[in-house]
Amino acid sequence: MSKKQLNHMNNRIAVLLLGGIGLLASCSDDHLTHPPGTPNVEQSGVEVNNDVAALAGRVEMYSVPDRYVAYPWEPSAMYSTRTRALAQPxxxxxAKDMSVxxxxxxxxxxxxxxxPEGVEAEFNLNLNGANFYVNGSMTLKNVTGTGRIYVxxxxxxxxxxxxAAKVEIYTYVGGKFSFRGNDFSTERESVFHTQEDLSIPGSLNSQGVFNVDGELNVGGELTIHNGGMSNIIVGLNVAAKTSVSNGMLYVQGPLVSPDFTASAGAYIFSTCKGIYEKSLSVTENAVYYATSYVKSPVTTVSSGAALTMNGAGLLDLGxxxxxxxxxxEVSGNEYAVVNTTGIEVDRADLRNVFKGNMGLHYKGDIKGVEDQSKLELLANVKINGDDDTRLEESECTPGYTPDAPDDNKNGVDIDHIAQITSPQEHDHYLSATCVQSANGNVYxxxxxxxxxxxxxxxxxxxxxxxxxxxxSYMRPTEARDFNHLIVDNGNVFLTGGDRKGGFLAYLPLGADGVYQGGESSMSFVRLGAGDANCVVRNGNYYQVAASNGFHAINATDMTLAGLKETExxxxxxxxxxxxxxxxxLASRNEEQAGxxxxxxxxxxxxxSNAQARLTDAVITPANGKNVCLSDDANIYVALGGNGLRRYTGGAVNGEFRLNGKARVNGLDYDDTYIYVAYGEKGLRILDKQTLKEVASYTHSGGKSANFVKVVDGYIFVAYGLNGLQVFRLTER
Structure with missing residues (x-):
């Protein structure tokens, strides 16, 4: 027998003995006893940590920010695109005549x-910091100095x-630019900008600003590095490898290259499609952001890099x-599709590997994970047949039609917002047990x-x-557990148990609803029970459900007003x-009880006076958490392994139960849905009218959803050893 079970039995025996000597009258199921006097109230210290910076590492946000909605760098005064082209100056x-x-x-x-127009000239030119305007035909055999040339x-x-550095060339619509040789290179602090198409027979090596409003064709390799920035509007075609390292590439049309590598913090923005015949590699904290389509037979994303697609886009990654x-990642509220032939990773927890609203498709097992049951993915990542995302064909994407039919989908998705891991101050696992909101905070x-x-x-x-x-974080100086809480009258009230038995504890909160440090102490009302499971404020009383029955405690002086014992x-x-x-429960049987x-x-x-009683349901096993809720017309009860049952007018009016050993521990509801904390089966969301499941999230690895609370549209799930999970429903 466990120590908690032993404490429970000892306290139960103590209650029966006290009843036998007249301090507590024995009672039938409907009889209420009224213990006299003041309850045994204890004081105990608490350890408080209100250092937000020190506690920040426990919170992990999963939502993908819409970071990439504008140009990745601020255009200079002379910068232009075909969509907002500047008139030529x-x-x-x-201006002095160069033909004289x-x-x-x-x-x-x-x-x-x-x-002047119609003049042909050939120079060895020293730019000498000046501006040169070309209306005629100018050939420069050699160029020195710095300055600007406008074609x-x-x-x-x-x-x-x-x-060279600090040399700028701008070619406007109707102007022509050419260079001598096959390859072209630019140094840092140089600017090249043409509003026309440009073809380079060999390779392009750019470290400066290199902008083409038309189409850029590179016959060899394209290399952008050392701070280089390029903006290509109509399209980019590279015959050999493309490498962007510590640079930026913005392509508004199709981007085609056999191999593409982004590294060393590079930033790639592709608004139409990226087609790579051999491979795509994004590594070393580089960011590749696409808005429509990426296709590659082999794709590597490594070393802190991010491959991000807009919602409604397609990543076809081989x-x-x-x-x-x-x-x-997928950015935005719409779903995108990540389609692969196979996936290899280096960890089982993939919640920070695949992020955002996506349908993730792959064949076979995910390589790099020895036990596939340990895979952890966000709620808004739909796997293979669970994904029904359809993408329409467009100029920039071939579209996508899922294998699974849409008929069984419900139009509701779960957005995984954040996880707060269990406290690290302890040298053992803790299980989250209850969530409540007050003072604009979540407890x-x-x-x-x-x-x-x-x-x-x-x-x-x-x-x-x-x-x-x-x-804010609070830990008692003496070992005790907390099972449920409320916030009331400037205090947090917690039910639980310790080596002495069950209690109702209360601790003052500061003005902003956080735990007070310094000399703060916690008060304990002893309940003569092995454990205490729930507390509510009702009128001027705190009502507590404990292992020996239902307690009423006067809120004014915290004296016991009565105990209704239960079997x-x-x-x-x-x-x-x-x-x-x-x-x-109707009995002390831990296997099952009415x-x-x-x-x-x-x-x-x-x-004192029961209005109605229902006794036809069975809870199994009977040693876990169970919640019972009522609204104007219905009663909902968590029956552990027997699932969820709804009563209307005293009669059973619907049930929800999954196969297996998982148990329904917690419930909450709003006007539209019922939210079910279904143990190792996770969070299940049901249509309130039909009890049909519309969305779900299961955290793998055997972790248990113990309690669920909905606050302002956010779903807080006390997820056992995995701490607190935060979700939000989104309608398709």
């Missing part, structure tokens, strides 16, 4: 020069094969390998798994953009409308 009135005999190209004197409509420029903290309780005691409680707060912060452990109390319901659901008038603070 006028020739300044003080006294023009000295080796040492031009002045700020502005012009080669205007009707003009042409023939240039050497290298663009054999996909994601390692070293890298990720494949969570924990207990230790097993026979020993060592729980704690925490406070969280939402910030902008759904960011969740852990702002089995009292599990839950829920206030609803003009009544409340109370759930207890569920006793009793309805009381709301003002029946001491459980």
């Amino acid at each position: 006028p020739v300044p009135g003080d 005999s006294d023009f000295n190209p080796r040492n031009p004197s002045g700020n502005n020069f012009v080669l 205007l409509n009707g003009g042409s420029l023939s240039y050497p094969d290298h663009l 054999n996909l390998k994601v390692t070293g903290g890298a990720s494949v 969570v309780s924990y207990h230790k798994n097993g026979a020993e005691y060592d729980g704690c409680a925490e406070v969280f707060r939402f910030g902008s953009n759904n960011e969740i912060s852990l702002i 089995g452990s009292a599990k839950y109390i829920n206030l609803g409308g003009d009544k409340f319901v109370a759930l207890n 569920a006793v659901i009793t309805t009381y008038g709301l003002n029946d603070y001491t459980f």
Whole structure:
């Protein structure tokens, strides 16, 4: 027998002995005893940590920010695109004629020069910091110095094969640019910009700004590195390998290259499609962001890099390998499809590997994970046949039609917002047990798994953009567990147990709803029970469900107002409308026990007069968590392994049960859905009218969903050893 079970039995014997000597009268199922005097109230210290920065590492956000909605760098004053092209600049009135005999190209004197229309000229030119406007045909055999050349409509420029630092060339619509040789290169702090198409027979090596408003064709390799930035509008075609390292590439049309590698913090933005005949590699913290389509037979994402697709896009990635903290993400609210022939990873927890709203398709097992049952994925990642995402064909994507039919889908998806891991201050696993909201905060309780005691409680707060912060942590100085909590009258009230038995504890909160540090202490009302499971505030009373029955405690002076003993452990109390319901077990059998659901008038603070009682359901096993809720017309009860049952007007009116050994532990509801904490089967969301499942999330690895609470559209699940999980429903 465990220590918790032994404590439970000892306290039960103590209650029976006290009843035998007249301190507690024995009672039938409907009889209420009234113990006299003040309860045994203890004081105990607490350890408090309100250091938000120190606690921040416990919160892991999963939502993918819409980071890539504009140009990846700020365009300069001369930068333009075909969609917002600048008119070519006028020739300044003080521009000197380059065709006159006294023009000295080796040492031009002045700020502005012009080669007139119809004039052909060839120079060894020192730019000398000036501006040169080309209306005629100019050939430059050699270029020194720094400056700017503008190739205007009707003009042409023939240039050497290298663009030096701080040299800028702008070719406008109707202008012509060419260079001598096969390969072309640019240095850092140079600018090349053409509004026309451009073909380079050999390779392009760019370290400066290289912008093409038309189509860029590269006959050899394209290399962008050392801070280089390129913007290609109509399309980019590369005959050999493309490499972007510590640089930026923005392509608004099709991007075609046999091999493509982004590394060393590179930034790639592709708004149409990227087609790679051999391979795609995104590594070393590079970011490849696509809005429509990417296709590659072999894809590697590694070393902190991110391959991100907009919602409604398609990543067709062939054999996909994601390692070293890298990720494949979907940005936005719409679903995208990640289609692969196989996946290889270096970890089983893939919640930070595949992020966002995606249908993830692969064949066989995921390589790199020895036990496929240990795979962990976000709720909004739909696997293979569970995905029904359809993508329409467009100019930039071939579209996608799922193998699975749409008929069984319900139009509701679960967005996985965040996880808050169990507290690290303990040297053992803790299980999250309850979630409540108050003061604009979210409060969570924990207990230790097993026979020993060592729980704690925490406070969280939402910030902008759904960011969740852990702002306060409390741990008693003496070992005890917490099973349930409420926030009331400036205090947090927690039920639980320790080596002395069950209790109702209360601790003052600060003005902002966090635990107070310093000399704070916690008060304990002893209940003569082995454990305490639930607390509610009803009128001027705290009503507590404990292992020996239902307690009423006066909220003014915290004295016991009565105890209604139960044959089995009292599990839950829920206030609803003009009544409340109370759930207890009909026996002490831990294998299974009858569920006793009793309805009381709301003002029946001491459980004196039952209005109705339901006894036809069975809870199995009977040593876990169970919740019973009521609304205006219905009662919903968690029956453990026997699932969820709904009663209407005292009669059974629907059930929900999954095959297997998982148990329904917690329930909550809103106007549309019922939210079920279904143990190792995870979170199940049901249509409130039909009890048909519309969405689900199961955390792998045997972790258990113990309690669920819906607050302002957010779903908080106390997920046992996996801490607190935060979700949100989205409609398709």
